[in-house]
Amino acid sequence: SQTKPSPVKLYDFHPPVEDFRSAVLRGLSQPQKTLSPKFLYDKRGSELFDAICQLPEYYLTRTEMAILRTYAEDVAAALDHRVLVELGSGSSQKIRILLDAAPQVTTYVGVDISRQHLQEACAALMQDFGGLDAIAVCADYTQPLPIAAIPELQNRPTIGFFPGSSIGNLEPAEVISFLKTVAVLGDLIVGVDLKKSAAILEPAYDDAQGVSAAFALNVLERINRELGADFDLTQFEYRAHYNEDQGRIEMAIASLCDQTVRLGNAEISFRQGETLRTEHSYKYTVDEFQLLAMEAGFKPVQVWTDENQLFSLHHLKQ
Numbered sequence: 657s658q659t660k661p662s663p664v665k666l667y668d669f670h671p672p673v674e675d676f677r678s679a680v681l682r683g684l685s686q687p688q689k690t691l692s693p694k695f696l697y698d699k700r701g702s703e704l705f706d707a708i709c710q711l712p713e714y715y716l717t718r719t720e721m722a723i724l725r726t727y728a729e730d731v732a733a734a735l736d737h738r739v740l741v742e743l744g745s746g747s748s749q750k751i752r753i754l755l756d757a758a759p760q761v762t763t764y765v766g767v768d769i770s771r772q773h774l775q776e777a778c779a780a781l782m783q784d785f786g787g788l789d790a791i792a793v794c795a796d797y798t799q800p801l802p803i804a805a806i807p808e809l810q811n812r813p814t815i816g817f818f819p820g821s822s823i824g825n826l827e828p829a830e831v832i833s834f835l836k837t838v839a840v841l842g843d844l845i846v847g848v849d850l851k852k853s854a855a856i857l858e859p860a861y862d863d864a865q866g867v868s869a870a871f872a873l874n875v876l877e878r879i880n881r882e883l884g885a886d887f888d889l890t891q892f893e894y895r896a897h898y899n900e901d902q903g904r905i906e907m908a909i910a911s912l913c914d915q916t917v918r919l920g921n922a923e924i925s926f927r928q929g930e931t932l933r934t935e936h937s938y939k940y941t942v943d944e945f946q947l948l949a950m951e952a953g954f955k956p957v958q959v960w961t962d963e964n965q966l967f968s969l970h971h972l973k974q
């Protein structure tokens with residue numbers, strides 16, 4: 657039997673593997689070994705992240721979905737008739753709540769680095785929302801969007817949707833330059849996780865079932881597979897800690913012994929206890945985030961939160 661061609665239009669700007677190799681080598685040569693969080697999202701990583709979103713400890717996804725459901729009419733009004741561009745769309749679950757409330761939106765553009773995951777998600781949206789044109793753009797959303805190469809984004813009013821507190825994975829200075837870059841999309845709806853106690857935050861990032869650990873360690877498997885490295889995953893351990901002064905969860909992979917890893921022609925040494933930083937996840941108060949948005953030239957016009965003040969959804973205007 658023949659597989660049906662996907663009805664989804666794909667614009668593919670996936671960075672070449674060479675970029676991955678050089679970024680990994682650069683990151684592992686620094687005194688504090690670091691990998692960009694965007695490398696966590698290969699196919700397996702995206703699946704594991706979806707599993708994180710379902711965990712009882714990971715309150716972010718269900719809280720943001722509840723906020724979207726509660727204020728769907730208000731958020732839908734903010735969308736107006738614009739082309740809805742979702743940055744880091746993943747499996748595009750949240751957008752369904754908005755599309756239900758905003759039948760006037762007829763074009764959706766999902767931007768994500770994980771190509772297959774993105775195509776599947778867009779195909780499912782087109783199947784479930786008759787009349788919706790869902791377009792897949794495989795790209796690193798932290799880089800300027802190649803709008804000139806995407807006809808659906810030209811000469812049409814757009815609005816950016818950036819849920820999930822993915823903005824928290826950028827350093828605060830990067831948030832400002834990122835917001836300036838995505839200002840080409842017009843207004844933005846941004847999900848931002850709020851500051852709260854370490855007793856809630858740390859289990860959200862280091863769950864009892866070990867899915868968060870598997871998600872982080874998967875990047876080592878990806879490096880082994882795609883770059884010909886020989887990380888022994890049994891010799892590394894995941895750690896997550898809330899740094900209250902900095903207002904961020906710090907996620908890292910620690911080496912359990914002194915060891916040397918081969919990566920192509922390079923050799924990378926780890927001391928016992930040395931860490932490889934995989935992610936920061938910043939938490940903001942509503943005021944802190946609005947100040948950052950204003951520094952980037954946006955006007956915060958509305959913020960929606962849940963009753964426990966766990967999570968916030970901001971409408972930023974140009």
Ligand code: AVI
Binds near residue numbers: 716820861
């Ligand atoms: C994608 N991002 C918002 C997640 C977060 O909460 O910072 C990534 C994550 N990493 C481990 N758990 C979740």
